Amino acid sequence: MNSLFKRLPRKRVAATRRSSRRxxxxxxxxxxxxxxxxxxxxxxxxxxxxxxxxxxxxxxxxDPVSLTRLVKLCVRHGTADHGRLIHRHVEAHGPLPHDGxxxxxxxxxxxxxxxxxxLLDDALRMFDGMPVxxxxxxxxxxxxxxxxxxxxxxxxxxxxxxxxxxxxxxxxTFSSVLGACTTPGMLTAVHASTVKAxxxxxxxxxxxxxxxxxxxxxxxxxxxxxxxxxxRDLVVWNSIIAGFAQSGDGVGAIELFMRMKxxxxxxxxxxxxxVLRACTGxxxxxxxxxxxxxxxxxxxxxxxxxxxxxxxxxxxxLEDADALFHxxxxxxxxxxxxxxxxxxxxxxSVEALRVFxxxxxxxxxxxxxxxxxxxxxxxxxxxVEDGWHYFRSMKRLFGIQPERExxxxxxxxxxxxxxxxxxxxxxxxxxLEPDSVIWRTLLGACRMHKNASLAAYAAREIxxxxxxxxxxxxxxxxxxADLRQWTDAEKPWKAMRDRxxxxxxxxxxxxxxxxxxxFIAGDLSHPCxxxxxxxxxxxxxxxxxLGYVPQTEFVLQDLPTEQKEDLLKYHSEKMAIVFGxxxxxxxxxxxxxxxxxxxxxxxxxxxxxxxxxxRVIVIRDPVRFHHFQDGACSCGDYW
DNA sequence: GATTAGCAAG
Numbered sequence: 001m002n003s004l005f006k007r008l009p010r011k012r013v014a015a016t017r018r019s020s021r022r023x024x025x026x027x028x029x030x031x032x033x034x035x036x037x038x039x040x041x042x043x044x045x046x047x048x049x050x051x052x053x054x055x056x057x058x059x060x061x062x063d064p065v066s067l068t069r070l071v072k073l074c075v076r077h078g079t080a081d082h083g084r085l086i087h088r089h090v091e092a093h094g095p096l097p098h099d100g101x102x103x104x105x106x107x108x109x110x111x112x113x114x115x116x117x118x119l120l121d122d123a124l125r126m127f128d129g130m131p132v133x134x135x136x137x138x139x140x141x142x143x144x145x146x147x148x149x150x151x152x153x154x155x156x157x158x159x160x161x162x163x164x165x166x167x168x169x170x171x172x173t174f175s176s177v178l179g180a181c182t183t184p185g186m187l188t189a190v191h192a193s194t195v196k197a198x199x200x201x202x203x204x205x206x207x208x209x210x211x212x213x214x215x216x217x218x219x220x221x222x223x224x225x226x227x228x229x230x231x232r233d234l235v236v237w238n239s240i241i242a243g244f245a246q247s248g249d250g251v252g253a254i255e256l257f258m259r260m261k262x263x264x265x266x267x268x269x270x271x272x273x274x275v276l277r278a279c280t281g282x283x284x285x286x287x288x289x290x291x292x293x294x295x296x297x298x299x300x301x302x303x304x305x306x307x308x309x310x311x312x313x314x315x316x317x318l319e320d321a322d323a324l325f326h327x328x329x330x331x332x333x334x335x336x337x338x339x340x341x342x343x344x345x346x347x348x349s350v351e352a353l354r355v356f357x358x359x360x361x362x363x364x365x366x367x368x369x370x371x372x373x374x375x376x377x378x379x380x381x382x383x384v385e386d387g388w389h390y391f392r393s394m395k396r397l398f399g400i401q402p403e404r405e406x407x408x409x410x411x412x413x414x415x416x417x418x419x420x421x422x423x424x425x426x427x428x429x430x431x432l433e434p435d436s437v438i439w440r441t442l443l444g445a446c447r448m449h450k451n452a453s454l455a456a457y458a459a460r461e462i463x464x465x466x467x468x469x470x471x472x473x474x475x476x477x478x479x480x481a482d483l484r485q486w487t488d489a490e491k492p493w494k495a496m497r498d499r500x501x502x503x504x505x506x507x508x509x510x511x512x513x514x515x516x517x518x519f520i521a522g523d524l525s526h527p528c529x530x531x532x533x534x535x536x537x538x539x540x541x542x543x544x545x546l547g548y549v550p551q552t553e554f555v556l557q558d559l560p561t562e563q564k565e566d567l568l569k570y571h572s573e574k575m576a577i578v579f580g581x582x583x584x585x586x587x588x589x590x591x592x593x594x595x596x597x598x599x600x601x602x603x604x605x606x607x608x609x610x611x612x613x614x615r616v617i618v619i620r621d622p623v624r625f626h627h628f629q630d631g632a633c634s635c636g637d638y639w
Numbered sequence: 640g641a642t643t644a645g646c647a648a649g
Contacts, residue, residue: 068640071640104640105640106640107640109640110640111640111641112641134640138641139641140641142641143641143642144641170642171642172642173641174642175642175643176643178642179643202642202643203643204643205642208643208644210643210644211643233643235643238645239643239644240644241644241645242644243644269645270644273646274644276645276646277645303645303646304645306646306647307646307647309646309647333647334646335646336647337648339647340647341647341648342647368648369648370648371648372647372648372649373648376649404649405648
């Protein structure tokens with residue numbers, strides 16, 4: 001028993017000796033270097049930075065891998081100042097690019113750090129100071145320049161320079177530089193280079209190619225790149241869906257979305273955002289609601305929620321927009337701006353301004369887009385004094401310098417309110433050179449207030465800047481036609497015919513059971529045309545008893561009254577309204593989208609049909625919404 | 640260590 005007790009401590013001693021022998025056999029690194037490596041991965045950043053300076057003071061060199069990780073940590077959790085601290089350390093203690101691969105790694109990551117903090121010039125200084133550069137170094141600056149505003153040309157110059165320097169661009173380089181192609185010529189050249197380098201089948205390169213074609217307005221080009229692909233990933237699918245949605249082909253975008261699902265991919269936030277944009281563009285509220293169900297699982301994605309909010313606003317469903325807005329876990333300036341513009345476009349200017357006040361009271365700073373929405377609210381409600389107030393004080397109160405679009409809102413505000421002379425004075429007093437958009441706004445106001453001489457002046461100014469503009473000629477002609485000056489009204493048409501131009505026909509569409517039905521003015525080719533015309537005649541009969549008189553003044557041609565009535569009757573929005581009343585579910589609003597602004601006669605028609613049929617009709621034109629209910633419209637007949 | 644897709648207005 002005794003011996004047993006005595007042996008126990010000896011065993012412990014032996015064990016301790018063995019372990020100390022192990023330590024001596026494999027000397028542990030300096031404890032602070034080990035800790036430093038760990039801190040560079042796990043953080044916290046301040047502790048890692050403090051240890052870095054301790055190491056330097058002790059004459060110990062941090063290894064390149066840890067330093068690179070530290071830079072990464074700094075990008076994730078720190079500021080540019082933290083980055084500069086690491087940069088200074090590296091300059092004083094190394095490793096530098098000429099120290100070998102490790103040094104190059106560290107310098108590259110520092111350049112990338114500056115780029116990620118938006119400090120492009122620091123990144124370029126870093127680049128200039130590097131005695132050795134590899135493809136990563138070059139790609140870092142190419143990518144940074146390609147994504148910076150107004151520096152895309154430089155990105156392409158760097159691509160040329162790197163080749164001259166004997167460094168071959170790789171898939172990373174190409175996928176970055178493609179976004180810098182601002183002309184079809186550049187894009188074709190870079191696309192050819194990717195093929196030559198054998199990199200055009202890389203998914204990153206391909207999705208950038210698709211995006212680049214689409215952004216230059218060549219949707220077919222993007223589609224070709226997509227179709228030629230053998231292997232696609234989710235981002236490639238998202239690129240092409242986004243391309244269709246951004247180009248205004250909502251139906252195409254949704255078709256591709258279905259194909260993507262058939263191909264076995266499940267959507268992510270990016271997919272859903274683009275699909276929502278497609279629904280928004282086509283006023284497909286029901287399809288949008290279905291997307292909403294999938295949005296629920298991404299309850300922290302603000303971009304996606306903002307897109308959903310915009311969809312409800314632009315589909316004219318303010319109840320849904322409002323409910324969503326209040327439920328959203330976070331809201332940023334885009335969420336607020338979407339609500340301000342959404343309410344204003346739907347004829348709720350006072351509510352829009354109230355939301356704007358609420359936004360300010362919650363400490364959210366408006367930006368230039370918010371102010372466009374605010375001014376839009378003022379101009380569409382005739383709130384001239386408020387508009388002036390916001391325009392004049394936006395610089396002082398919010399630090400936002402009025403830009404072109406804000407000036408345009410002011411011309412609209414004054415013009416709509418009939419203050420045409422003030423509008424002209426405003427244009428002449430602008431510090432900016434007026435562009436065709438501003439003149440077109442003035443021209444629209446001239447048409448509204450039947451001022452032909454000023455309309456002619458505005459149209460001349462537009463045509464000086466854009467000789468092929470159709471809209472200016474159509475608006476000018478319509479202004480003359482409003483005044484029954486048929487000879488003058490004919491001249492712009494003749495000019496258009498001489499140039500081989502045709503007016504864009506009126507087009508309205510409506511979503512019904514996941515399908516979009518399109519109606520074109522005067523075109524009776526829809527399969528249900530016969531029944532639509534019967535129903536149209538019946539409705540006209542009913543609303544005539546409510547006081548409807550076809551307002552033939554909106555037919556802008558010199559024709560006998562009867563023919564004018566016929567032309568009016570087949571306006572696309574009337575056919576869409578009738579089709580809507582024939583098929584819509586009880587109690588649900590009829591939602592219609594139109595490519596041109598609604599005419600006065602169709603406006604009167606819609607008001608009376610909303611009364612006689614007891615239905616809510618929502619029509620969205622390129623600028624705003626009309627909610628017709630019980631014989632009245634949300635625009636208060638002011639549009 | 641560097642790369643691709645998604646949100647508000649005009």
